[in-house]
Amino acid sequence: MKRYSGDLLAILGHQRNVDVTLKDCAYEVQLIDAHDIVPNTRNFYGIREVEELATRMKITGHITPLEVVAKDDEPGKYTLISGERRRAAMLYRLEQGEIDKAVMPCIVREDLDGTEELTAEDIEAINIIGANDYREKTPFEKLDEVVTMRPIARKLWEKAKAVKEEGKHLNDFRAYFAREIMGISPSSLQRITMLENLVPEARTAYEDGLMRKSVLYELAYRSDEEQTSYIAGLRTGENAGTVAEVQRKEKPGEAEADEEPYNIEVVAEPAANTQEDESDPSEAEEWPKEAPESSKSVDMAEAEAKARQWVREGLQRLVEEAAGKMEEAKAKEDNAEAALWDLRRAAAALAIEAMS
Structure with missing residues (x-):
């Protein structure tokens, strides 16, 4: 975020x-x-x-x-x-x-x-929330932020409407909340709030490492019964925790990818289902069961996914290093140095966000 x-x-x-x-x-x-x-x-x-x-x-x-x-x-x-x-x-x-x-x-x-x-x-x-702005957050931490800030944002929106502030999306609370408060797009906000549809067992399963976040987002479009059944299958080992297992039909609505869209079908069919563009790139090796491809295409997709993950991890290390340097400068009361490291931290964090 x-x-x-x-x-x-x-x-x-x-x-x-x-x-x-x-x-x-x-x-x-x-x-x-x-x-x-x-x-x-x-x-x-x-x-x-x-x-x-x-x-x-x-x-x-x-x-x-x-x-x-x-x-x-x-x-x-x-x-x-x-x-x-x-x-x-x-x-x-x-x-x-x-x-x-x-x-x-x-x-x-x-x-x-x-x-x-x-x-x-x-x-x-x-x-x-502001004190944790620098963090790499889980999907549920993002959701908790949204749920916490939503009533606060509505109060601020009502005030903005009362004084007729310009450029504040006064006719659309969702756009105001997304753009002015959370600093994300309305479609990203919609994607996050879809997680409110998950049954409690989904959160536990994710935190236990039974499924990736791409699977989590896909599961949010299913009924409570489908979710509960699928998660039970994860617990017994019947389900492996892949997007392909969860998919049953076209999911409605607009959603932005939270992870990089490396779908093997895209290699062979540029007009492939855009729903699958939101799948976790790290799952590329599992998809040929659903859409067979040449080993060359699989290897390229997998290699590119790993390369981007490597870049992401490097940027995250830079964010953490800059945050540490910033705090050290603050401790020395060197405000100029602290501001410089804060800018570097923000630049690296923005680069990570651009990859999301």
């Missing part, structure tokens, strides 16, 4: 302006025990690669300050806004005996009050 734009970015920008104003008082860095920091129940992002982050902390000795808010009902306790992985990595180091205390630098936020249109909970949700 692209970096956010429009009204959401404006809200986050306002928060950052408040940060600058309150830097000497509300934004003092405090050392807080990780055990006194409570994970935020509104944070739906997965915690991944904790051990790698712990190793990086050990080598560099650097920890980017977490963002927290004091809990009104529990003095001395704080709720996380940003830094779930950092907290988990610090606790991991403590469990491994690498450190004696899990004390972490934190910024205690005091500016998460509501606005005329939005509640304090809305502002908190926006900050959590």
Whole structure:
């Protein structure tokens, strides 16, 4: 998903302006025990690669300050806004005996009050999502973002209509939500929201690694009964988790490919079913069972898919490296260097998005 734009970015920008104003008082860095920091129940992002982050902390000795808010009902306790992985990595180091205390630098936020249109909970949700903008997200994390932001976006849309703001898709909420808030196309938004049609077992099966996301999107167009039956087949080994298994008929509506369209049928038949263009390129080796092709065509498609995946992984490493350099520069209060690394990170992330 692209970096956010429009009204959401404006809200986050306002928060950052408040940060600058309150830097000497509300934004003092405090050392807080990780055990006194409570994970935020509104944070739906997965915690991944904790051990790698712990190793990086050990080598560099650097920890980017977490963002927290004091809990009104529990003095001395704080709720996380940003830094779930950092907290988990610090606790991991403590469990491994690498450190004696899990004390972490934190910024205690005091500016998460509501606005005329939005509640304090809305502002908190926006900050959590904004803090995770850099991440490589799963399909369900993208869906959770959309579900969380949808009611917030509607409030902002109603305000925009009331004051008749120009260029804000005032006659079409879906276009406004997609373009102005999430920074994606309406068809990409539609593709993400299709995942709301999935039965709960589909999410579990995906998280268990039983199917790729191309299969997940295909399954979203099936009835609950078809989904449940197919997933049961995955569990028993009857189904292998391929797009070809799920396909029964033409799926309706418009959808944008979330993965690269390397369909073997396209090699031989340029006018092939566009539905299959959304299939996962890594599944190319499975498709000849449905549409036989020469070994040369199969090898070329597979090689191209692997090449693009290699580029994607390289760009992701650049994103992570730039994010680390940016945080290091921030820690040194070198704003110019931090801004430069942020631009590099954004450029690499945009290149990844262009391949999606």
